[in-house]
Amino acid sequence: MTGTGEKAAGGGGAERRKYPIHVDDYELYEEIGQGVSAIVYRALCKPLDEVVAVKVLDFERTNSDLNNIMREAQTMILIDHPNVVKAHCSFTKDQTLWVIMPYMAGGSCLHIMKSVHPTGFEEAVIATVLREVLRGLEYLHHHGHIHRDVKAGNILVDSRGGIKLGDFGVSACLFDSGDRQRARNTFVGTPCWMAPEVMEQLHGYDFRADIWSFGITALELAHGHAPFSKYPPMKVLLMTLQNAPPGLDYERDKKFSRNFKQMIAMCLVKDPSKRPSAKKLLKQPFFKQARSTDFIARKLLEGLPGLGARYQALKEKDESLMAQKKMSDGKKEEISQDEYKRGISSWNFDMDDLRSQASLGTECEDSISCKDSDASFFDLDSLQEQAPEGLNMSRDFSMKYDADIENDVIANDKSTVSSPDQPACLLRNASMRGMPINGLVKKDNCMESNDLECQERHSDIIPTSSLHERKFSLSSRSSDGLLSSKESSKLQSNIHNRDKGNGAPWHVSDETSPEAAPKLHKSAEDHDDRSKPPLIRGRFKVIPGHVDFDKAQSPGLQKCHSMQTFSRLPSLSIPSSAEAASSIIGGSFYMQLYSVLQTNMLQREQILHAMKQLSGCDMASPGVPSMASPCIPSTSRSTSPSASISVDRSMLEAAHEKEKELMNEILELQWRSDAQAAKGAIKGAPYDLCRLRFSSDLLA
Numbered sequence: 201m202t203g204t205g206e207k208a209a210g211g212g213g214a215e216r217r218k219y220p221i222h223v224d225d226y227e228l229y230e231e232i233g234q235g236v237s238a239i240v241y242r243a244l245c246k247p248l249d250e251v252v253a254v255k256v257l258d259f260e261r262t263n264s265d266l267n268n269i270m271r272e273a274q275t276m277i278l279i280d281h282p283n284v285v286k287a288h289c290s291f292t293k294d295q296t297l298w299v300i301m302p303y304m305a306g307g308s309c310l311h312i313m314k315s316v317h318p319t320g321f322e323e324a325v326i327a328t329v330l331r332e333v334l335r336g337l338e339y340l341h342h343h344g345h346i347h348r349d350v351k352a353g354n355i356l357v358d359s360r361g362g363i364k365l366g367d368f369g370v371s372a373c374l375f376d377s378g379d380r381q382r383a384r385n386t387f388v389g390t391p392c393w394m395a396p397e398v399m400e401q402l403h404g405y406d407f408r409a410d411i412w413s414f415g416i417t418a419l420e421l422a423h424g425h426a427p428f429s430k431y432p433p434m435k436v437l438l439m440t441l442q443n444a445p446p447g448l449d450y451e452r453d454k455k456f457s458r459n460f461k462q463m464i465a466m467c468l469v470k471d472p473s474k475r476p477s478a479k480k481l482l483k484q485p486f487f488k489q490a491r492s493t494d495f496i497a498r499k500l501l502e503g504l505p506g507l508g509a510r511y512q513a514l515k516e517k518d519e520s521l522m523a524q525k526k527m528s529d530g531k532k533e534e535i536s537q538d539e540y541k542r543g544i545s546s547w548n549f550d551m552d553d554l555r556s557q558a559s560l561g562t563e564c565e566d567s568i569s570c571k572d573s574d575a576s577f578f579d580l581d582s583l584q585e586q587a588p589e590g591l592n593m594s595r596d597f598s599m600k601y602d603a604d605i606e607n608d609v610i611a612n613d614k615s616t617v618s619s620p621d622q623p624a625c626l627l628r629n630a631s632m633r634g635m636p637i638n639g640l641v642k643k644d645n646c647m648e649s650n651d652l653e654c655q656e657r658h659s660d661i662i663p664t665s666s667l668h669e670r671k672f673s674l675s676s677r678s679s680d681g682l683l684s685s686k687e688s689s690k691l692q693s694n695i696h697n698r699d700k701g702n703g704a705p706w707h708v709s710d711e712t713s714p715e716a717a718p719k720l721h722k723s724a725e726d727h728d729d730r731s732k733p734p735l736i737r738g739r740f741k742v743i744p745g746h747v748d749f750d751k752a753q754s755p756g757l758q759k760c761h762s763m764q765t766f767s768r769l770p771s772l773s774i775p776s777s778a779e780a781a782s783s784i785i786g787g788s789f790y791m792q793l794y795s796v797l798q799t800n801m802l803q804r805e806q807i808l809h810a811m812k813q814l815s816g817c818d819m820a821s822p823g824v825p826s827m828a829s830p831c832i833p834s835t836s837r838s839t840s841p842s843a844s845i846s847v848d849r850s851m852l853e854a855a856h857e858k859e860k861e862l863m864n865e866i867l868e869l870q871w872r873s874d875a876q877a878a879k880g881a882i883k884g885a886p887y888d889l890c891r892l893r894f895s896s897d898l899l900a
């Protein structure tokens with residue numbers, strides 16, 4: 201048995217207690233909590249006659265490197281702040297790691313809400329809880345740590361109403377290596393609290409990711425649940441990336457103060473550089489109403505059953521609910537499984553596929569951009585390994601934090617963060633993560649053909665994200681068309697080899713030259729710096745109506761999906777009615793829909809950008825300007841009125857909203873038809889599909 205922290209401090213006070221590092225010195229009482237790979241018990245530390253909490257982590261349920269876990273456990277021991285749960289000590293026993301912590305008798309805010317405040321806490325309680333959390337965060341950030349899992353379930357309350365941020369350290373380490381999502385049970389977190397830049401993982405993130413999670417937690421405490429919590433993880437990702445940030449905007453939120461709404465709005469800004477630091481947030485007027493810990497004890501703990509009993513009751517309640525809903529849950533699971541097996545779920549992130557689309561052989565210049573585009577999604581450990589020198593993607597990334605530097609001085613390079621002002625970038629990323637485009641990469645002989653059968657035959661060559669599965673999937677891939685993780689990783693390496701130019705197992709469009717190919721993971725600025733002007737010809741329109749199957753066109757999507765150079769109008773391969781059902785079951789139709797829509801968005805962005813530059817040059821030019829040199833020399837200036845530019849611009853801007861609507865409609869359609877397909881109800885063209893009509897008119 202090995203252990204650390206034998207002489208751990210006893211809570212930062214003068215008294216220092218020696219916590220033993222032998223299992224025999226602890227008597228485990230009842231279970232008081234469960235995480236993905238750990239069970240937490242109330243326990244007695246016999247030599248000290250002190251009640252403690254013991255978190256028992258099962259290595260067999262994790263893939264984490266033991267050294268990492270130990271290191272993190274050690275970090276927990278070094279923590280010394282009244283608002284962060286520290287570890288007294290830790291040690292291993294067989295296949296388990298025991299982390300000894302102070303016992304937080306109130307349990308987590310989530311448990312308290314579930315037990316007695318299902319619709320959330322009152323504002324003064326929230327302000328008090330959040331102020332304490334912010335103090336803890338300020339401490340962590342100041343010491344170069346990002347918590348990365350701020351949520352009500354990790355805000356613990358002690359017997360006197362003291363508030364501490366828990367789950368820092370060990371589980372964050374586990375999070376890195378993806379184990380949270382390995383266990384497929386109800387305890388697995390969804391990305392509801394995850395900041396957009398963490399989801400994107402294109403350029404890393406810093407302590408401000410915690411501020412986003414903090415804002416989501418504020419909403420969680422106000423409503424009793426986090427925004428989007430009823431949706432499946434992938435939808436949450438998509439919604440977080442695409443939708444406006446959530447807030448206290450509903451009728452039911454009228455009871456909350458303006459200060460509260462403002463405070464949340466400050467946290468939930470998609471551009472991390474615009475989020476305040478914990479220190480700055482603490483100065484918000486909202487926190488003036490925060491009260492003492494006694495107030496919390498009174499409001500939250502009085503009359504509350506013991507933690508063990510509460511936990512047990514909640515567990516039983518969950519179990520009986522499960523039993524009651526067994527049938528429908530079974531159905532849901534079935535549908536979910538089917539979705540994943542078929543690979544047509546919109547929540548099936550096909551990162552490899554996207555990467556292979558985007559890279560087109562030559563774009564992977566740095567070690568992160570291609571090889572790890574999916575790994576970087578959540579697996580920071582492997583990212584760290586792949587990251588170029590100097591790019592620290594670890595949880596200590598926030599070493600850059602300087603408490604004295606407030607909002608305007610940002611640890612991250614501003615050019616590397618996503619911005620709400622860059623919808624195309626966001627959408628691109630959303631689609632990179634959320635849009636199923638399996639059908640877009642095919643073997644050579646399928647590439648130019650409209651042969652759906654052929655596409656389906658080769659669906660087994662479509663690489664899928666094993667990481668996605670590890671993190672989010674509800675089922676493993678199986679026989680019908682998708683890959684085992686082994687196969688997937690083989691394919692990943694194939695793709696990587698191809699990216700490096702070692703053979704080309706995939707057909708690459710001639711029309712997208714290496715030079716013109718995008719640097720997918722570059723910043724928005726880089727995006728703008730492209731030297732090759734995109735050719736933008738035509739748009740398309742999706743309107744309710746009927747599918748005009750006869751107007752099937754050859755798929756141009758493979759090329760267009762390179763997302764930077766559009767050599768021709770992205771067209772939609774509309775299946776014949778006979779093929780429609782199988783196409784939909786195969787998902788390729790939706791994939792094409794997503795891709796066409798995505799292409800459209802990007803085109804719009806490029807046009808907007810070009811117009812902006814034109815306006816900046818105080819001139820107007822007919823036709824589509826060069827992206828590389830939008831400022832046409834004065835000799836070539838036309839007399840077109842600048843008014844026409846602004847008219848066009850507003851039209852294009854209006855199109856953005858429409859595109860978002862369309863995206864949601866497609867998602868809905870897919871969900872419904874997936875469900876139908878799962879029930880075996882699809883016979884012939886589904887009604888949903890029949891309501892779609894495509895034309896190549898301007899999107900209005």
Ligand SMILES: Nc1ncnc2c1ncn2[C@@H]1O[C@H](COP(=O)(O)OP(=O)(O)OP(=O)(O)O)[C@@H](O)[C@H]1O
Nearest residue numbers: 233234235236238240253301302303304308367371
């Ligand atoms: N020190 C503690 N005192 C009392 N209860 C605790 C303590 N630590 C954890 N718990 C309870 O156990 C639950 C699970 O613990 P913890 O969050 O550390 O595990 P985890 O595996 O990291 O979970 P997850 O990753 O799902 O958040 C917590 O939500 C909380 O209710």
